[in-house]
Amino acid sequence: MPRTNAARTLLLALPAALLLACSSEPPDTHPDKPVTQRREAFKAMLRSTEPMGTMLKDRRFDADRFASLADQLAAARETPWKHFGADTNYPPTKARPAVWEKPDEFERRRSEFISATDRLLAAAAARSEDQARSALAAVQDSCKACHKDFRR
Numbered sequence: 001m002p003r004t005n006a007a008r009t010l011l012l013a014l015p016a017a018l019l020l021a022c023s024s025e026p027p028d029t030h031p032d033k034p035v036t037q038r039r040e041a042f043k044a045m046l047r048s049t050e051p052m053g054t055m056l057k058d059r060r061f062d063a064d065r066f067a068s069l070a071d072q073l074a075a076a077r078e079t080p081w082k083h084f085g086a087d088t089n090y091p092p093t094k095a096r097p098a099v100w101e102k103p104d105e106f107e108r109r110r111s112e113f114i115s116a117t118d119r120l121l122a123a124a125a126a127r128s129e130d131q132a133r134s135a136l137a138a139v140q141d142s143c144k145a146c147h148k149d150f151r152r
Contacts, residue, residue, distance in 0.1 A: 025092040030090070034083040034084075034085060035083070035092055037083045038079075038083035038084065041083065042080050045073055045080075048070070048072040051065075051069055052132070053136060053140070056133050056136060061129040061132065063124075063127040067125065067127070070121050070123075071121070073117055073120065073139075074120075077113070077114060077117050078114075084099055084106075094152045095150060095151060096149070096150050099150050106146075106150060109146040110146075112142050113142040113143065113146065117139055123135035
C-alpha cells in the first residue's frame, strides 16, 4: 500500500518532535525569572569576549574594536551575580548547589573575574595586542575555573 506524502511527513517529523519533547528543559517558573536573567547576562558577556577571542585567534587585532568590546564586557560584568539569590536554585538552572553551599568561594571566583576584567580594560587601553591576549586569557581562565566548581 503506497504511503501518502502526509504519512511520510508524519513519519519523518515524529522522531524529531519526540527528541525535542524529551530534551526540553523545564521553564523558568519563578515570577522574576532569575535563572533566565542570569543566563541572558552571561550570554551578553559572551557577545563581548567571543569576538575578542576571534580577533586575537585570527591575528586581526583592532585596538579600537577590542577596547569597545572590553568596555561592553565591563558594563555587563556585574549583572549576572545579582540573580543568584537564595531561592534561585531550581530547574532549569545549570548552577551547582555549591553556589549556595559555598558562598564565600563563589564570591571569591566572582572577584577574580572582576579583577581579570579590570586587567583586560587596562590592556585594551594600552592598545597592545600582547597585553590584550594575556588579559583575555586570564578572563577566560577565570570563567573556566568558576564553571569547573559551580556549573553543571
